[in-house]
Structure formats: C-alpha cells, structure tokens
Amino acid sequence: MNIELVKWIPWLPALGAVVCAGVAFAPRRVRWIAAPVCVLSILIGFLITCGIAGGIGYEDGTHQTVTVFQWIHAGTFHADMAYFIDPLTVLMLMVVTGVGTLVAWYACGYMKGDPGYARFFAAVGLFIFAMATLVMADNLVLMYLGWEGVGLCSYLLIGFYYDKPSAVAAAKKAFIVNRVGDLGFAIGIFWTFTTYDTMRIPEIIAAAQAGGVPGADTANIWIPFLFMLGAFGKSAQLPLHVWLPDAMEGPTPVSALIHAATMVTAGVYMIARLSAVFALSPAALPTIAVVGALTAIMAATIAVAQYDIKRVFAYSTISQLGYMFLGLGVLSTYGAVFHLFTHAFFKALLFLTAGSVMHALVGQLDMRNMSGLRHKMPWTCWLMFVGCLALAGVPFFSGFFSKDVIIVAALDMGLMTGPQGQLEAATVTGRLFGPGTLYTTLAVVSIITAFITVFYTFRLWFRVFWGPEEYFTGDEHDVALDHLELHDTDDGDVKHITISHHHEPHEMPFWLMNAPLCVLAVGAVAAGWSFIGGDWVEQMVHGRAGASHGEHAEHAMIMGMSTHTFMMIVGPVLAVAGIWIAAVYHLWDRPSGTRRAMQYRHVAFLLHDKYYIDELYDRAIVRPLRALAHVFDALDRMLVNGLIVQLIGTVPGMIGRAVRPTQRGVLQDYGLAMLTGIAVIAVLLIMAKW
Amino acid sequence: MELSTDMLSHFLLTGAALFVLGLIGFITRRNLIIMFLCTEMMFQGVVVSLVGFSQFHLNTTGQSFAIFVLTIAAAEAALALALVVLLYRHKHTLDAQAWSELRE
Numbered sequence: 123m124n125i126e127l128v129k130w131i132p133w134l135p136a137l138g139a140v141v142c143a144g145v146a147f148a149p150r151r152v153r154w155i156a157a158p159v160c161v162l163s164i165l166i167g168f169l170i171t172c173g174i175a176g177g178i179g180y181e182d183g184t185h186q187t188v189t190v191f192q193w194i195h196a197g198t199f200h201a202d203m204a205y206f207i208d209p210l211t212v213l214m215l216m217v218v219t220g221v222g223t224l225v226a227w228y229a230c231g232y233m234k235g236d237p238g239y240a241r242f243f244a245a246v247g248l249f250i251f252a253m254a255t256l257v258m259a260d261n262l263v264l265m266y267l268g269w270e271g272v273g274l275c276s277y278l279l280i281g282f283y284y285d286k287p288s289a290v291a292a293a294k295k296a297f298i299v300n301r302v303g304d305l306g307f308a309i310g311i312f313w314t315f316t317t318y319d320t321m322r323i324p325e326i327i328a329a330a331q332a333g334g335v336p337g338a339d340t341a342n343i344w345i346p347f348l349f350m351l352g353a354f355g356k357s358a359q360l361p362l363h364v365w366l367p368d369a370m371e372g373p374t375p376v377s378a379l380i381h382a383a384t385m386v387t388a389g390v391y392m393i394a395r396l397s398a399v400f401a402l403s404p405a406a407l408p409t410i411a412v413v414g415a416l417t418a419i420m421a422a423t424i425a426v427a428q429y430d431i432k433r434v435f436a437y438s439t440i441s442q443l444g445y446m447f448l449g450l451g452v453l454s455t456y457g458a459v460f461h462l463f464t465h466a467f468f469k470a471l472l473f474l475t476a477g478s479v480m481h482a483l484v485g486q487l488d489m490r491n492m493s494g495l496r497h498k499m500p501w502t503c504w505l506m507f508v509g510c511l512a513l514a515g516v517p518f519f520s521g522f523f524s525k526d527v528i529i530v531a532a533l534d535m536g537l538m539t540g541p542q543g544q545l546e547a548a549t550v551t552g553r554l555f556g557p558g559t560l561y562t563t564l565a566v567v568s569i570i571t572a573f574i575t576v577f578y579t580f581r582l583w584f585r586v587f588w589g590p591e592e593y594f595t596g597d598e599h600d601v602a603l604d605h606l607e608l609h610d611t612d613d614g615d616v617k618h619i620t621i622s623h624h625h626e627p628h629e630m631p632f633w634l635m636n637a638p639l640c641v642l643a644v645g646a647v648a649a650g651w652s653f654i655g656g657d658w659v660e661q662m663v664h665g666r667a668g669a670s671h672g673e674h675a676e677h678a679m680i681m682g683m684s685t686h687t688f689m690m691i692v693g694p695v696l697a698v699a700g701i702w703i704a705a706v707y708h709l710w711d712r713p714s715g716t717r718r719a720m721q722y723r724h725v726a727f728l729l730h731d732k733y734y735i736d737e738l739y740d741r742a743i744v745r746p747l748r749a750l751a752h753v754f755d756a757l758d759r760m761l762v763n764g765l766i767v768q769l770i771g772t773v774p775g776m777i778g779r780a781v782r783p784t785q786r787g788v789l790q791d792y793g794l795a796m797l798t799g800i801a802v803i804a805v806l807l808i809m810a811k812w
Numbered sequence: 813m814e815l816s817t818d819m820l821s822h823f824l825l826t827g828a829a830l831f832v833l834g835l836i837g838f839i840t841r842r843n844l845i846i847m848f849l850c851t852e853m854m855f856q857g858v859v860v861s862l863v864g865f866s867q868f869h870l871n872t873t874g875q876s877f878a879i880f881v882l883t884i885a886a887a888e889a890a891l892a893l894a895l896v897v898l899l900y901r902h903k904h905t906l907d908a909q910a911w912s913e914l915r916e
Contacts, residue, residue, distance in 0.1 A: 284816070790839045797835060
C-alpha cells in the first residue's frame with residue numbers, strides 16, 4: 123500500500139470532525155449521522171495503518187517520512203507537516219485508531235439521546251487527529267501541536283456536560299495541570315533546538331545516538347528532565363496525577379479512549395521515541411523509574427479504598443502508567459510499549475463495561491449501591507471478567523506478559539548492575555543488596571503493586587456482579603430512556619421527563635455496544651500472545667529509529683533460576699492470592715471486610731481521601747495564587763486604573779477647556795485666524811530671506 | 813512707459829491700503845452686506861497691485877489676470893448675495909452675531 127496514504131490517518135477524522143460540528147446545528151433527526159461519520163473516518167485510518175504495516179522495514183532505524191506540506195522554514199528551523207513512519211509509529215497508530223474505532227462504535231449507543239451527540243463526535247474526531255499527529259510527528263513542533271491538541275480535546279470532552287459545575291471544574295483542572303507539564307516540554311523543545319540546531323526527530327535521534335552534541339553537557343543532562351516533566355503531566359504521574367480521577371466526570375467513552383488507551387500514553391510514547399536523548403543523561407532514567415514505581419504503588423493503594431467504580435479504574439490507569447514509566451526507566455522500552463499496547467485493550471474494555479453498568483443503573487457509580495448484577499447483565503459481567511483477568515496479570519491473558527517483561531527487566535537491572543553501574547553478564551549471581559539496590563527495590567515495589575492490583579480489581583468485580591441482588595439507581599437524566607421520550611414536532615428536540623420509579627437495569631444492545639467490547643476482549647486476551655507472530659511487538663519496538671542496543675536479552679539469576687522463570691512462578695501465585703483475598707472480603711464474607719475496614723479506618727480514610735494530595739495543592743498553591751490575584755486586582759483597580767489611566771484621561775479635557783474660548787461662534791474669527799496664519803508665514807519668509 | 817521702482821511702490825502701497833482696509837472692515841463689521849462689500853474691496857486692492865506689476869514688467873500678464881479677478885468677483889457677488897438672502901430668511905436680520913450658535 124502506498125505510504126502516502128498515511129496522510130489520511132489524521133486528516134480524515136479531522137474532516138469528520140468538521141462534518142460533525144456542522145451537523146451539530148442540524149435538527150435532531152439528522153444528527154445521528156455524526157456517529158457513523160466519526161467511526162468510519164477512524165476505521166479507515168486503522169485499515170490504512172494495517173495496510174502499511176506490512177511494508178515498513180523492521181531493521182534498526184529504517185523509517186520513511188511523508189510530507190503533507192511545508193510549514194515553517196526559518197534558517198535551520200524546519201518544521202513541516204510531515205509524518206515519520208517507523209515500526210513504533212505503526213504500533214501506536216494501531217492502538218490509537220483500533221481502540222478509537224471500537225470506543226467510537228460503543229459511543230454510538232452510549233451517547234444516544236444526548237443533545238450534544240454531534241458535538242461529542244466532533245471532539246472525538248478532533249482528538250484522533252491530534253493524537254495521530256502526535257504519534258506520527260516528524261519534528262518536535264508538530265509533536266507539540268498534537269500534544270496540545272489532545273489536551274484541548276480532553277478539556278472539551280471532560281467538560282462535555284458543561285452545565286455540571288463539577289465537570290467544568292474537572293476540565294479546567296485537567297487542562298491546567300497538563301499545562302504545567304507542557305511548560306517543561308516546551309522549554310525542553312526550545313533547548314533542544316539551540317543544542318541540536320534542528321527540530322526534526324530523526325536528526326535529533328541520530329545526533330543523540332552518536333553521543334550528543336559535543337560540549338553540550340548541561341543540555342544533555344537537563345533536557346531529559348524537562349521532557350520528563352511534560353510526560354508526567356500528560357501521563358498523570360506523581361505529582362501531576364491529580365487531574366485524572368477528576369477527569370472521570372466526562373462521558374465513559376471519553377474515559378476509555380482518552381484517559382486509558384491513548385492520550386495518557388502519549389508521555390510514554392514520547393520518552394520511547396526520544397529514548398536516545400534520555401540515554402545521554404545518567405540521572406534521567408532512574409528518576410523515571412522511581413517516579414513510575416512510586417506512582418504505581420500509591421495509585422494502587424488509593425484504588426483499594428475508592429467506591430466509585432470509574433475512580434477505581436482511573437487510579438488503576440495511573441498505576442499501570444507507573445508500570446510503563448518503570449519499564450522505560452529500566453531500559454526496557456519494549457516492556458513499556460508492550461504494556462501500553464495490552465493496557466489499551468483491557469483498560470478500555472474495563473471502562474466501557476463500567477460505563478454499561480452506569481448506563482443501566484441510570485448514572486449510579488457507587489459500588490456500595492449495587493450488588494449481584496450478573497443475572498441482569500451477563501454479557502457485561504463476563505466481559506469485565508476478561509478485562510479484570512488481564513489487568514490482574516493472570517497467566518495467558520495479555521497483562522501477564524507485558525507486566526512480566528517490565529518486572530523482569532527491573533530485577534535484571536537490580537541484580538546485574540556492577541560496581542561502576544554498568545551491566546554485567548548474567549553469570550553473576552544475584553546480589554540482593556549490591557549497586558543495583560535501587561532497581562531491586564523498585565522491582566519489589568512493583569511486585570507488591572501487582573498484588574494490590576489484583577485485589578482491588580476483583581474487589582470491584584465481586585462487589586458489582588456477585589452477592590445478593592440489590593441496587594439503587596442514580597438520577598442522571600441525560601441517559602437516554604428510549605421508551606420515555608416525547609417528541610416535540612417543532613424543532614425535533616426530545617423532552618425528558620423526570621422518573622421517580624425504580625428503573626430495571628438491563629443488558630446493553632449487542633451490536634451497538636457489546637460487540638465492540640467483544641473485540642476488545644479478544645484483544646485483552648490475545649494481545650500478549652505476540653510470540654505467535656515471532657514476537658512482532660518486540661521487533662517493532664526494537665526496530666524503531668533510535669533504538670539502543672543496550673537492552674540485553676540475558677537474564678540475571680535469582681534463587682537459582684532466571685528472573686524470567688522467577689516471575690513466571692511469582693505472577694500466578696500473586697494472582698491467585700489476590701483473587702482469594704478479594705473473595706474472602708468481598709464475595710464470601712462481606713461483613714468481615716467491613717469489620718476490617720472499621721478496624722483500620724484511619725488508614726482507610728487516608729486512602730479514600732487520596733493521601734490528601736489535592737488538599738495539599740489547594741492549600742499550598744491554589745489559595746496563595748488566589749490571594750495574589752486579589753492583590754493584583756486591587757492594584758489594578760486603584761493604581762493602574764485609578765491613578766494612571768484616569769490621570770491621562772483628564773489631560774485632553776484640560777486642553778479642550780483651554781482652547782474652547784477661541785470658538786466663539788463669531789464668523790469673522792475664521793478670517794482673523796487665516797490672517798494671523800498668513801502674517802506668521804510672511805514674517806518667517808522675510809526672516810528667511812535675510 | 814516703464815515704471816520706475818518708486819512709482820511701482822506707490823501702486824503697491826495703494827493696493828495694500830485697499831486690501832488692509834477691506835480686511836479690517838471684514839473682521840470688524842457685523843452687517844453681512846457690508847462684510848461682503850469689504851471682500852470686494854480686498855479684491856480691488858489685489859487688482860491694483862496686479863496692474864502695477866504689469867506696467868512694471870511691461871507685459872499684459874498682470875492686466876489680463878486682473879480681468880479674471882473681476883470676473884471671479886462678479887461670480888462671487890452673485891453667490892454671496894444669494895447666500896445672504898437665504899441667511900436673512902432664517903433669522904430676519906443681517907447681523908452676523910445671529911449665527912454665533914456655531915460654537916462649543
């Protein structure tokens with residue numbers, strides 16, 4: 123397939139977004155068209171991606187560039203609307219367009235009846251455009267464009283229900299926290315240009331692989347930290363993770379697409395793409411690993427104490443992103459990207475099934491208000507089960523394979539690092555407390571996190587679908603209740619009426635909403651089986667431009683067996699133990715779970731309240747800023763407005779009052795004025811003559 | 813006959829005197845018609861200067877321009893008096909002060 127076709131991957135959804143935006147002004151009868159337009163535009167993008175996937179080279183560093191048009195040419199600053207296609211790009215595109223199509227398909231049914239139906243799909247189309255641009259960008263400026271674009275669409279979609287104050291606040295919070303990261307990214311880009319004198323990514327990677335620009339030591343050390351800040355903001359790592367749980371105010375398809383599968387993985391992608399630059403700074407990669415692991419365990423502990431089913435998955439996403447960053451930090455870009463790939467499938471599946479539950483219960487999200495739903499919603503129950511198994515890392519499901527790679531890499535780094543920090547051969551028997559202690563600790567942390575992950579995942583599943591059947595519906599009237607619509611013949615808009623009766627939860631329509639989930643479930647199971655096709659995921663990641671050859675294939679030895687085998691044993695053990703404990707407290711003997719929670723209620727409150735980080739930010743940052751704003755407002759009103767502006771304003775008035783007496787209304791004054799003027803000119807002329 | 817510079821200065825002085833008197837009259841008088849008469853006098857002052865220069869340079873340029881000036885004065889007379897009539901119809905007085913509302 124002609125590689126020039128990749129131009130359409132971002133631009134078709136953009137076109138679709140424009141069409142959807144136009145349709146938003148049309149009467150309701152026509153608005154349904156927005157959905158197929160959006161889904162088709164993304165689906166075509168996916169097909170194009172699959173088409174070119176066969177034609178790209180898998181050898182190290184081969185890539186092709188497709189230029190759409192010349193954009194900025196200023197001296198050495200070249201930033202074109204150009205797309206850089208290498209195996210990593212193709213992998214990311216498959217995730218973006220593939221999961222994007224499925225989520226958009228699901229959203230056709232989920233968003234039915236919502237007055238903002240077309241607006242939703244316009245924003246989703248715009249998002250796919252921005253995300254595809256980000257992933258395919260040939261230069262850092264274009265990548266930043268996509269970066270900002272996905273932030274904008276995230277804002278639009280989180281604040282989709284714009285008359286809900288909590289949604290509006292969440293959208294603002296997401297955008298502002300993202301901005302903090304973006305600042306770091308932007309400064310990093312500026313500095314990269316002054317150091318490498320080019321904006322094009324392939325050239326930067328080549329220069330970095332060759333050891334960087336000579337003499338630019340400070341730049342080499344600090345640029346990765348700036349980029350890292352951007353990645354932390356976009357991918358919700360500590361300390362910039364606070365926006366993601368609040369982002370659950372958006373519609374569930376948004377949570378699935380943007381805050382699970384695609385946008386939040388942009389940070390991981392950016393670091394993977396620029397890994398050659400990160401390798402130049404000795405402290406950067408360990409920092410990423412530490413932050414990733416810390417975020418993973420912190421978010422996992424918080425998820426244990428959340429009652430809102432979407433919040434649980436939100437913190438789970440933060441935690442799994444932490445795993446990806448840990449993978450990046452231990453030089454296992456393969457592990458990180460592989461986990462990104464599998465996570466997209468099972469997390470999207472989990473969010474969408476949670477959305478089905480929410481939809482069925484008219485907006486109810488609190489797991490204390492629902493129980494035993496599996497008879498009413500069998501498909502949703504078992505689809506979510508698949509997702510839960512994948513998330514928990516149960517063997518042969520996708521999550522198991524990808525998490526395995528990361529933890530093994532961490533253990534290897536920990537056990538194989540020699541005294542000078544270099545990697546030694548695998549024959550060195552594992553020292554638990556050697557120079558690589560940091561990594562060993564991180565590996566242990568991530569193993570503990572895996573256990574907690576299993577626990578909170580199955581806590582949710584057991585609570586929602588098992589046990590005695592009882593539920594309290596919510597009160598969300600935006601959710602379509604087809605049998606209760608009244609059509610107004612004038613403008614075709616639907617009037618909703620308030621329901622106060624007990625609405626029966628029912629399964630979602632199959633072809634519209636459950637079918638895409640089945641596809642996702644297949645992915646959640648099989649995405650890890652990449653060894654079937656000759657380990658194609660690993661080939662794609664290692665075949666990217668700028669891949670270093672430091673990612674070793676040998677494993678360290680721990681307790682007499684290779685780390686790989688070690689994890690193959692530990693993984694299933696953890697999974698079984700986690701499920702068993704979750705079953706004890708949430709399936710078989712729920713009162714004992716409540717008793718335990720009461721016993722340790724101070725810990726429970728701490729976890730439920732997210733370690734009070736939001737409150738900390740409020741006290742330390744938001745309130746001082748607001749006070750400062752009041753100070754500046756007073757300054758503005760009194761000094762700038764009062765003194766300076768009004769002072770300057772009175773001057774013309776004074777001049778006017780001075781000149782006014784000359785205008786007496788006497789006719790001959792004009793003649794007199796002319797005479798005076800002529801006299802002055804005559805005098806000047808005569809004086810000049812002398 | 814060529815004019816000497818002395819004779820020329822006489823001509824110019826006369827012209828200047830006529831012009832200045834007309835100017836002062838225009839500025840000082842309140843009657844619209846008298847104001848107009850003074851502008852006519854200014855014209856005549858210019859004509860005298862022109863004729864004097866014509867005789868000084870011994871060509872007819874000045875005199876032919878003087879004819880132009882007379883023509884223009886006549887045309888202006890027609891216009892000006894028409895305007896005065898209109899103005900009179902509004903205020904029923906020929907006093908220029910009546911129009912002093914055109915001010916701040």
